[in-house]
Amino acid sequence: MNKSLFLLPALLLGLASAGSAPAPAPLSATAALRDPAGQVLGTAKFEQMGAGVHVTVEVRGLAAGQHGMHIHEYGRCTPGVDPAINKVVDFGGAGGHFDPGMSHNHDAPTTDNKHGHGGDLPMLTVGADGVGKASFMTDKASLTGENGILNRSLVIHAKPDDFKSDPAGLSGARERCGVIMRDGLTVRDYPLPGAQDFPEGVAYDAKKGVLYTGSAQNGTIYAINAQTGAVTKFQEGGALGRMVALGMKVDAQGRLWVAGGAQGTVSVLSPDGMTLNVLQTPKSPRPYVNDLVAAPDGNVYVTDSSRPVLFRVDKNMNLTAWLDLSKTPIKYQPGVNLNGIVATPDGKYLLAIQLNTGELWRIDLKTKAVKKVMGGLENGDGLLLDGQNLYVARNKNQVVAKVSLSADYASGKLVKEEPLAGLRFPATLAMVGGDLVVTQAQLDRMGGTPETPFKLTRFKKF
The missing domain is CATH 2.60.40.200 (Superoxide dismutase, copper/zinc binding domain)
Structure with a gap:
């Protein structure tokens, strides 16, 4: 009998092994x-x-x-x-x-x-x-x-x-x-000085090399030198009535936009920390302005986790109710609803996460059509879009999730979830060069005993 017949299965097995990716090392x-x-x-x-x-x-x-x-x-x-x-x-x-x-x-x-x-x-x-x-x-x-x-x-x-x-x-x-x-992972922490910081939001100004983070407890906003880690107070909590600081974004002019939570406000700060505007959403019993994004169309879009509405701030600082979500497939439920929001770089869509249901939604900026991208992202808080990869801070789950999105952002697949070196209720994300920075907000410890110092954690994209 031809000896090569005995060798064929082993050869095929070797070729299959050579063509397959190695299994990831266990955590x-x-x-x-x-x-x-x-x-x-x-x-x-x-x-x-x-x-x-x-x-x-x-x-x-x-x-x-x-x-x-x-x-x-x-x-x-x-x-x-x-x-x-x-x-x-x-x-x-x-x-x-x-x-x-x-x-x-x-x-x-x-x-x-x-x-x-x-x-x-x-x-x-x-x-x-x-x-x-x-x-x-x-x-x-x-x-x-x-x-x-x-x-x-x-x-x-x-x-x-x-x-x-x-x-x-x-x-x-x-x-x-x-x-x-x-084992096998290096991260960098940015510790904060306050005993009650609870850092929920984070934003990065690449021109200044500065990270901004704000307190969900008292509204104090810090500026952190991303290279040295030096921390300075950018604006005291309570400035012009702004008592908290949740989602944050830096726009093309270097202005810092801040979501005001239960106050129902959006604050706009100058690059040197002066309050330029405090925009008030319509009065209602339960406002909760949670996150915002500066889109390529020049407008800023704002989520409210309690009220089924997406707000918009135009170039003239006019705040309006842009989309009534009750007339879309997004159904608000008890708890925290729409939270993190990002805009696609082509200017066509917004992506927003519904924390309590774990559903990711795509919103067409031209037609206002709403489409469900995927589910399974419960406790999804802040979002960061990097090409076709969407990073999701899943706060209670204490991981950062990576979702691979289709070319039209209409569907997605969960690729990986990272606990990093130990996360404590991660809330939002920012990009610094090729790295990501996540807040360890500890919002589950508000009213209790948090781990101090509070910190932001910088890590390589995965």
Whole structure:
């Protein structure tokens, strides 16, 4: 028999393998486990597997026996106050247990996140040689999404965990701590100085090399040097009655446009921070002016998340109700409706995301015809259009999504979702050269305890 017949299947397999793209590496992270003196005495590895995470831990220098082990809220292995005893303790800066389900209850590692902390893990068993090893799966945590643990901390305690006593199962002192850092990804953070910043909007002035971001809490607007990271106050919150700053855009004249949320206003600021105009939308019980875009036709289009109307500001600063959305396929529902908005560079269309339904819509600027592009983008907040790629900040999902759009923007396909190095309720996006910048708005923490410093994060396009 011809030996080439035996070789043919292998040859075909090799050709098929050579022509196919390599599978992407699984999402993974590492925590270097340190003692209170800062010495690295162990490592924890995290690898995304489906909806859960495979965790492997190896640590040395601990007393023999069982030790409580938990994921804590903050990515800080520093001293801090333990609220349970109101004293500064080693690794107190890591905060309490990670609790994405807001259960406020310490429980077993098998308890779902609605009834127990998402950070409740199996115990670590340490041998007589002081070495502890563990390997397990958990579906309570993830490296992406609402249960994301990137840039949080793994803490190992001195005593066993009883899996019932709040807040930490009587597991004693914090003896090892490591920040869970994404593998193979570099980002740059722009920290903000305020304790109540909640940075919702972001815009970039390429001529000045400056990023603008504004507070959803008090309206303060900052200017950030995109190269150095230096932060200055561009305009104080409350200027001419503008109490908040949501969506932001810089127009061709260098003016900064700011959506005013529940005030129902659109503010226009000069390049040096003076208020030029405050435009008021029609009075109504529930206004929520959320985002805006300066389109190629010279007009600015404005979304309202509560009222089914798309506003337009013309070149003469006249604000009008341009499109009654109740007469289109877009159906407003309880919650946040139309939010992020962008204009296509050909000047033909607007694209807008409906946060509560996850639907992306195309609006024809000439005919006002509305077409659904796609669904499945729930919690879609800010948008950024780069050619045929649309980036979506999905706030509660804690990812930036990439959507590939058809040539006519009439359809789209979700390509990838990125948690970056750990996102905290991302809201809006801006482009700086070949990079993107996303706000970590933490709007889910308004009225609670946010992670500080607040920050914007810059990353390479994906």
